[in-house]
Structure formats: C-alpha cells, structure tokens
Amino acid sequence: MLMAPSYGRLTPPPLMLEEQSFWTLIYDGPDISSIYWPNPDFNPFGNGRTNYNSSRTAVFDEMGHFISSDLLQFSAPDTGLLRIKRRLTMDHDGNLRLYSLNNETGLWVISWQALSQLCNVHGICGINSICVNTPDPKCSCPPGYEITEPGNWNKGCKPMFNSTLSQSQQVKFVLLPHVDYWGFDLNYSDSTTFNSCMKLCLGDYRCKAFSYRLDGRAICYTKGVLFNGYQSPSFPGNIYLRLPVSFETSQLCILNGTDLICQSAESETTIGSPSMYNFNTKRTRWVYFYSFASAIGLVEILFVVSGWWFLFRKRGSPNLAEDGYHLVLSPFRRFTYTELKKATNNFKEELGRGGSGAVYKGILTDERVVAVKRLENMNQGEDVFWAEVSTIGKMNHMNLVRMWGFCSEGKHRLLVYEYMEYQSLDKHLFSPTFLEWKDRFKAAIGIAKGLAYLHHECLEWVIHCDVKPGNILLDSEFEPKIADFGLAKLSQRGGNSSDFSQIRGTKGYMAPEWATNLPITAKVDVYSYGVVVLEIVKGIPLSNWVIEGREEDDESDLTRFVRVVKRKIQCGETSWIEEVVDPRLNGQFNRSQATTIVELGMSCVEEDRNKRPTMDSAVQALLECLDES
Template sequence: MAPPFSLLLPLFLFVFLQSCRLSTSALPSLAKRASLSVENPDDVLVSPSGAFSAGFFPVGVNAYSFAVWFSDPPCSGAKCTPVWMANRQAPVNGRRSTFSLLLSGNLVLTDAGDAAPVVWSSGTSSPSAAELRLNDTGNLVLTDDSGVVLWQSFDSPTDTLLPQQPLTRNTFLISARSRYNCSTGFYKLYFDNNNVLCLVFDGPSISSVYWPVPWATYYDQGRFSYSSSRIAVLDPLGRFQSSDSYALYTSDYGVAAMQRRMTLDFDGNLRVYSREPGSTSWAVTWEAISSVPCFIHGLCGNNSLCSYDPAKGRSCSCLPGYVPKVPGDWSAGCVPDFTFSDGCVADEIRFVKLLYVEFDGYDYNVIFNTTLEKCRQTCLSLCDCRGFQYSRWGSGGTFNCFPKIELLNGHNLPSFTGEFFLKVPKNKTFTEDQLVKRTQYTCSPSPEVKVLDRSKNGGMSFMLWFACVVGGIEIVVVFLVWFFLIRNQQEVTSAHQTYLHAATGFKRFTYGELKKATRNFSKEIGRGAGGIVYKAILPDDRVSAVKVLSNATTGEADFLSEASTIGRVNHMNLIEMWGYCAEGKHRLLVYEFMEHGSLAQNLSSPELHWKRRFDIAVGTARGLAYLHEECLEWVLHCDVKPQNILLDSNYQPKVADFGLSKLMDRGKVKNSDFSRIRGTRGYMAPDWVSNLPITSKVDVYSYGIVMLEMVTGISPTTSIHSLESGGDAKQVRLIPWARNKMKELGRTGSLLEEVVDPAFKGDYDPKKMEILIEVALKCVEDDKNARPTMSQVVEMLLRHENDG
C-alpha cells in the first residue's frame, strides 16, 4: 500500500530545500535584489577557477567583515588569508547581517537587519541590470549589463596588493592594527607629493617617512621623482615596478605557477609572500627592510628603544629612568618616573651617556662642527630638550650636535659610533647595565697562550720535532686548499650568479640556452652596427629579444661589470635587460621583447597617430633624461635614432641599446673623450668632428633629429627640393629646411601643414605640434651649449601639454 501524500510532502519539502541550499553554495555572481547572509556559510562568491572567494570573514567573536580571501587550497575561517575587506573598521554582527545588491545598483552591507544603518556602500547606481562577480585575479567587480565597470575592489585596497592590481595616486595600503586585529593600523604605503613611493608611520600624534631612508636623497637611492604618473604593479612572475623607477624581484622570480601577494604587515614592513599550488604556508620572498628591522618608525613609541636579536627578533625597552605608559602596549611608549622642578635649572640637571643608542628625527636643530661642551650647553638651555646626540659626520668628518625635543624612533645599533646623552635629574642614579644598551654579538673566547719552558731540553727537542711535523702537515693542507679552491672557483661563480638572479632577476645565460631559445638564431628581428637581434622564448616561457654583439672585444670581467651596470638601470622608458651571456668569444644581451618593433618600422603606420607620437616624444625624452641625470652611473647613448626607440603593446616608447658603446670599448673612454666617432649618419651631432669633449648634448642633438623626422616624415639623410623666393630650385637638408619653414610661419603666417607630415591628414593639435617642432629645433643647434638638457626638454613638453 502506498503511503499517503500528506506523509510524503514533508520529505519532498526537505529534499527541495536541501537542493536549494546546495545550489546557493559557490555562487558565480550576485544579481540585483539578491543578498548574501552572514548566517549562511554557503553564501559565498567564488572565482571561476576557485582561487578566490568572497563572503563574510570572521575577525573576532561574533564579528565579521565582508572580504575576499585565497580559497585554493580550501580553507575555513581565520585559517584563510584575506586580501581585501570592505568594513575592516566596523565589523558586523554574526546574526541578520547581509551583503546586498539593491535594485538601484548600489552594493550595501547592513548590520543586524534592515533597520540597522548601512555599514558600507559602493556608492554606485545603475538603471540597467547589474551583476557582481569575483575574478580569478581576486578582483571583485560590479558591472552593468553592457560590461562597464561600476565599482571594483582593486580600486580600494586594504593592506594587500595582488598581481596585476595597480597602486595609483588615488590608492594606498594601510596595515592592520596587530596580528589579530584587522582594523586599520599606523603604517601606510603611498605615493608622496614628490611622486615617490613611500612607507610612512602615521601615529596618533606624529607621522614620519622611514622608507626610502630620510637621510639620503631620492637620487642616491635610485628613485625618480619627476614622473607624475604614480603607478606601481606587481606582476605574476614576482617583479614589482614603480613609476619612480623603483623595482624589486622576489627570490623566486620567474616561477609562473605561484600564488603571490604584497602585504603591508602590522609591524610596518612591506613584504611579498609566495606559495606553491596546494601549499597552505606562505614564504617571504622579499621585504623592504631586512638588514635593520628597528629602522621602522613607531615600533616602540616615545622614550623607548628597539633592539634586534637575530635569534629572538625585535624587542622594546624603556630608557633609563622611564617606565611603560601602558604595560603590554609598547606603541604607547614610556613615561619618566621622575620630575623636574624646572627643566631649565642647570643645578638640578645632569646628562647620562647611553652607548650604542641612536634616535632618528625630531631634532630641535642641527649644530654642525661643534664641541661636546657647546652641544651640552645648548640642550641645557632648552627647557624642552630631552637629550642630545653627538656624532661624527662621515668618515673622518666633523662632529655635529642634534638636540632632541622628542625621543622617538630610538634603537640599539652596535655599529653606531656616536654618543647619546639623556637629560635626567641630578639625584637620579642608574646601574651600568641600564646605561649600556647594546645588542651583543659575542665570539668564543680566544684560547690561552702557553709559554714554553726552555729549561727542559728533552721537552724542547720534542717540541721542535713536533713543530716540524705540524709544519709539514700545514704545507700539505695549504696545497689541498689551493687545489680545491681552483677546482671549485667555477662552482662558486655559478652560485654567485644564482644568488644575483634570485635577488634581482638579472640572469647569466649559457650560450647553449640562448641558442635553443632562439631556435639556433633563426628569427632575426633587427640588425645594426652593434649586432643582430633575434626573437627568443626563454625557459620560463617569456618572449625576449637576444642581441648577438658583433664587435665586443672586451674581456669577460669587464663585460660582466658593464652588463651588470646596464642591468641595474631601470626606467619605464628604457628597455629592460634580463640577462647576458659571456662564454668564450660569445657576448650576448637578453632584453624584453617589444611587440610593435621600432619607431622606424612604424613611422608610416596609421596606428601612430598624433597622440601616440607626442607620447613617444615625451617618453623618449624621459628615458634619455634618466640616463643623463638620474642614473647612478653616467650613461651616454651615442646612437639615438628611430631604430633604437622600441614600442611596446601600448605604443609606449622604450629606448634601446643605451650603454652599448661602453660594452664595445670599455677602457677607451677618458674624461668624456671618445676614441672614435659613434652614431649613425644623419643623426650624429657636429660635436663628433669638432675635437671637443663629448657630452650628453650629442644625445640631445640626435633626439631633435628623430623628432623632426617623426613629425615631418622626412629622413635626415635625404635632400629636400625647395624653391627660393626668386623661383630657383635648390636642394636643402632637413634642419635648415624646417628652420626656414618655421620662420616663414612666424613671419608670413604660412600654414603649418607645409612642415607636418601629410600622413597626419590635419589630425593633430597645432599648438602642441608647433611647440614640439620648436623644441626639436632647439635640440639641433650647432652650438652644444645652446641646446637644452633632456630634463629641460621634458619640462618644456609637459608644461605646454598641461597648458593645452
């Protein structure tokens, strides 16, 4: 007998509800009028490959944030690694909180029901259909029905950058408050007003930049402060590039199948973490501050010292005479356990000397080249002076005085050779241990030296015999050591190259590797006086360009020295060198591959419209300005021409072959005098034949020629048929022709079209075109002193671009 339907109905309802519940797990997207509930663990958005998930993430007891986290391999709760949070400052309740996409197109996060205020909102609206999806890059994206992005999490990072997520002038990273507190902390990564990427401690009462180090100039640290683009990106292979010319490579750079993230940790250090597929543990593959962790500001608060022990890590302690302000919270610093009746009464004050202690910043003033007594009297006369630092400036330099109005960013530094004097009451006493604050790095004691007793002849004979035996053994040992050192020299060199590659991404290739990568040098993509360029696929699947140098006669040591120098040059408008080969007579350079080839190959292309040509002019000038003025080593290009200006996938220019002349004839350049003429006919400055010192102005001249060719469409090696005022025809060269045309333009109001390449078809900005031609003509003056520098060229072009 079949059971009655009334008995089967509850079973059907149960199965139906379970199927509905299962269908809500691993949601591909969130549509309008749909919500995710904090009470349903299955309400989670998952990226197509399952690499990332988005949903409610536990941040405390009955406290949740809406977050994106790594979900491959699968994880649960606090064991997952979050990469973005919507409401890190205001966690929501574990009951009745929802994340919804409203009919208006706005994303909202509400706390404990509809009556509660909105905790977070995307602030978006869309009359058409909208949808929220999580991409495999970890980007949570809200789009309308036509695919237009209305909002995305990549535009508002918290403490983490993912590969391909840009850090821009409008975005920044802020650390978490502590290891177990996800709310905003005191450390920030951002682009400052000088266009430089910085780390800053932004505490409750004070703020200070600690990376790049404040005591050195941007130039000395390889930073470029003139690029206002302000963008930085970590790529999937482990390379981080910033528009201020800062670049880093992770220790596992080039390994493609890795999960990576750049996180500003709660301790103020910026780190890149990597892990292999399937692994649950992260490894630090780069960090901004590794040698002296105590250089990070704000770690220990006022009136305290940061100490570092490689075995125990960092620790904080109060200065002598000070006690913790909030026990257990070193960020609150320390306060004195003494009082002054008046901080300016000399009879009540003394100074105690602290060894190996340094404080960074917060000087009342700096008194150069002074005595210790004058420094002491200065601090004594200032009521708010807490102490003073007396240290030598440079090796063998003068002593300088730094009176401190605040004792912040203090640390024990065993290498610090200066002295710090702390202001305390006269009646305050301290032990020796309190005053000597130094991290100890002790060595094992030396063995005791025993004196021979010369009165015992038998013992003496034995010792002489023993000494002969020991001497013979030493000779054998020295020979064996010498033999193994010679034998292992190649292995040591290889190990050094491996380390160099891990640290910088700059690799030494074997000739066999490059022969295989180029398929036996089968696909030629360029040729010049320096050598032939071939397309190659490297072992890590990167597409590259390999240049086989044809005239490199330098020795291996000199070649490696120059190659490493060029490899360290890094700018967004300079071609990036990935490695080299120096094997036997072979000298090869490995560069990044440029999709659109050279400017010479594109001069007649309709894809090279006016906007792109102007960008090429600015970008090329920036790259050359960096070589001339920003490089740690002065570099002249000596062969600027359209063939050496390459174009990437977005037609952005990258100057190639810079420094190649140094590789060709290292040692033949003295005091800016070159042993032979360099360059290409038509683009060479007259300086080369004038017997005057060669300077960066030869590159300025060549740049001007290239710009004239780019806007007129006329090669500098051809003659132009021109009519004089009397009607007689004659042949003229590009520079005098262009100069006369521009004079006519100013004198008679002639049309600019007579100068500009007809391929433009009138589609350009006349004002900017005129400025570009005028700047180019300034660059090609016969007198090198009349030519501008490349940085001045950049300034002139950008000033007029902004005016436009």
C-alpha cells in the same frame, strides 16, 4: 660609479671650484642644494682654506701629494713610492677618496677620504629622516614619522599627523639626543635658556623642531624644514621634535637592509603650549638613547644570523635550488651560448639588424620572451666585457629597455633584452598605421626621461650616440624604451676616438661635432633627440642626409624644416604649427604641446652645442605642458 648602499642611490654630487673659489662637495638634489665639504658650519679660513684663489689650480702628483691653490693639501700614506698606482675618485656615496693599488693583492685600498663619517654627506637620507653611522650609514624615521616609500630612503619620511600645527594647538616635544638637522633655521639665539628656546618654537607655526646645544654657550635654532638629519654621540646638542600632544610616540624605527624594524621606545616627552610646559630631560635622554642603541644592536645580530643561515642553506642545497635563489635575487645573469642558441631556435627569427649586430627573438626556459643581440666586432676579453655589461645591467629606468643578461664564451658576445612586442617607433611613425597625438607626446617625454637618466642619474655616465626612431622600442602601452644604450660604452672600450666616431651614429641624426672631430659629449644625444621629436611631430623622416635637385644642394630636410619654421615664427604667422604637424592627425592634437615640442626640437639641433639644452631641462619643458588639454 657603483650601486649605492642600503640607504638608497644618491645622485653623484659635483666636486666644484667655480663659484666659491675653493674645492667643495655639493649636494644638488631636487629639493635643496647645499655644500657639505668642507664643514659648512665654518668659513673657508675656519676650514684651513682660502677663497682668495685667483689661479684655481690643483695638482695630484705621482709621489702621492695633492696641493691646491685654495690651500687644500693631503698626501697618501705611501707617499714617495714611485711605483704605486693611485687614483682620486668621486665615489657613488658622495665622498672623495684617494686609493692606492696593493700590487700583492691587486686591490685598491683607501688611503685618504674627505669625510670620515658618511652621515655628514648631505642627501644620504631624505627629508625628515635621520642618518646614523653604524658604522655604515643607516636611515631611520623619528617618532611621529614613517618612511614615505618603503625601500627608498631618497623620499625620506612623512609625518603621521597634520604637519601644520596652529599656535593654539597643544603640542609636545620629543627629545632626539645628539641629533641635528643642518640648515633651514627660522631663528637663531645664543646665551639663551632652554625654556626661551622652546617658546621661540611655540610662537612660530612654521617651526617643526628646535635644536638646543651647550658647547661653551647655550645656542638655540628653530627649524622650518628637517633636512640632512644625523645622530652622533659627539654632537653636543639635541633636537626637540614638535608633535601634537595627542599623537602616540611609542615606536622608534630603524633600517635593516631594505626592511624597517620598529622597537618600543618608552620615552617621556616635553609638553608645551603657549600657556603650559614642563620638562624632565635626564630620563628622556637615556631611555631614548639606550632604546636606539639596543635597536641597532638587535638589527646587527639579526643580520649576522641571517648571513649564517643563508650560508649553511646554500651549502646544503642542490645546484638547481642555488641557481633559482640567485635568479630571484638578481634577474641579470650570465647565459651559456648553448642556452641562447636553443632559446632562439638556432637564431632562426631575426627581428632586426644594425651596425652592432643582428637581433633574434627567443624564449628562455622560464618562458620569458627575449630579444637576443649577437654583437659583431667585439674583441674585449671576457673579464672586461663582464665588467662593462654588469654595470649596464644594473641600470634600471622605465624608459630604457631592460637587459636580462649576457653571454661571453670564446668569440661569442651576446646580450639578452626584454622583448618589446610593438617593435620600434619608426615602424609606427612612418607607416600608414600612424600614432595618435597622445602616443606621440608620450614618446617625446619618455625618450627625454630615459636620456636624462643616462646623462645625469645612472650609475655610470653614458652617452647613447645613436638615438633614432629605430632604437626606440614601444611596449604594449606604447611607452617608449630606449634600446642599445650600452653599446656605445662597449664599443669605445679599447678603441681610439676616431674608431669610436666611425662605429656610432646614423647619418641625419648625428651632431655636427662628429664630422669636425670635436670632443664627444652628451650634447650629441641632445641633437639626435631634437631630430627625433621633430620627426614625431611632422610624421615623416627629416633625417635624409642631402636633398638632391634643390638650389641649395647641401641642404638637408632637417635644415630646410628648421629654416622655414623659424621664418614663419619671425614673420608672426599664427597658424604655423598647424602647417607643421602631421596632416594625418586631421587637427586632432594639442597645440600647446606641439608648439613646445617643435621649439624644443629646434633648440636641440642648434649647430653650436653650447646653445642646446640639457636633457634634464628638456624633460622639465615637456612636463610643464603635460596636463594641458
């Protein structure tokens, strides 16, 4: 999956068939979960589907036809041509698309898509905001609201007033023409008048706005939450936004790239209270509409002019300035082998060595201290390697080591990472300079967040496959950062599954499915995480492969630890956690947090991977005891 456009990065929505018995696209966000395809305003039959679908099957054949048992059918325009390559893709922006490969240009061309207008995708813009197709989706805040976090439309807009309006407070309604917010209806009424609809909203303190539409009959919806807002000239209704009468609504803001552009919007408003209101719709509708259209036009003009300015500036600039410009825009870059050889003083200072290669300390020409990894046994072509590392380079999370760039010249394959001065977790956890409890808990929750990002949120779904203390680095604040998270992806390219299983993993941290040739899923990382957090609590390695000299010759330290702890819990021992935690802490630890980590760790190392939690749920479990003292 690729980087999302200017409106913000979406969590890729699932394409599902399980619960509804017909194909759906579902937005599953932190605040809401809702179906947006097919049209949620209609039932399956109204959308030409059926949920009397016992077989739940679908076929996309080599001729370009798609047919499903829920009656969904479509075909590529080039249907019937056998030598055309096609792919059906769930894209990063929440749309399902069919692509055909143009053999002459080598480009993939869209030949069908589920949604023609992306503003119909739920979650495009955050709460309270409005999506406008221009034709690309643009997010904006309605009057009385401002962007919650500049540059991040996932957070939506926040009110610039006290959002709780009492019934006795005098309010006004601002017209948003051809705008609707999907769902969260407090009340519904048909064959009603405008004034009756407004009174319905005024009489409910929860009402944030009301929708009034005329499409054969007058329909009224009062809105308790403003999610999934969109504006379309074809929408036969309007939203009337409820604001305090004292609040000035003189600005309308829209998005240009990551900048918020505000224009004057002198619109009349409807004044309302339990005892007085009046209305003048015609002028309000057109003033607001033309202001909105003019603002969008101005933004497009500024965008074109800016593009030409940068183009001519680039042509007239020396190469050094051009390189600096690109570096500012994108810290991720391609290095030459000569640059990295010089930066590392001919690879003099080795920081560590693993199965994928050695890591060396280096200093770039801009004085950044970096860690340079020389990869071994990487035989990909330059184009393939570039495609992979550029995707990895776009991943950004506070608990992942940041990749600054790469080198791919001839046989040389190198990766350039940020340098972590406190080195790896194992050097602090298993040494006399042991970590205090707060740093251990920070490590447990940070590693979980980083893995949850890789498994559920990042641009492309990534399984680390070698989670261990040696691959967890610590910054100056002892914040954990996962290293080598892209190497599994690079190693797998071009190899078979057996080669992949031999390349990745460290004995003692490897899930049982590696040895049983089961398909490798994200649950292998969950298992490894379980071993790591149990070691964080215990303060000693539990990953020894086999403990010799015991009656159970095949019992590992980890197996014995889990068996003993489970027995203590089953026997009702109340002091078991004190016996488990690293004695070097001298009892200076949070009992509730330690108990949560141990119980979580034991569930992560279940032999049956279906019993292991996801990393999302692991993060949630740790967050629930974060503030406990």
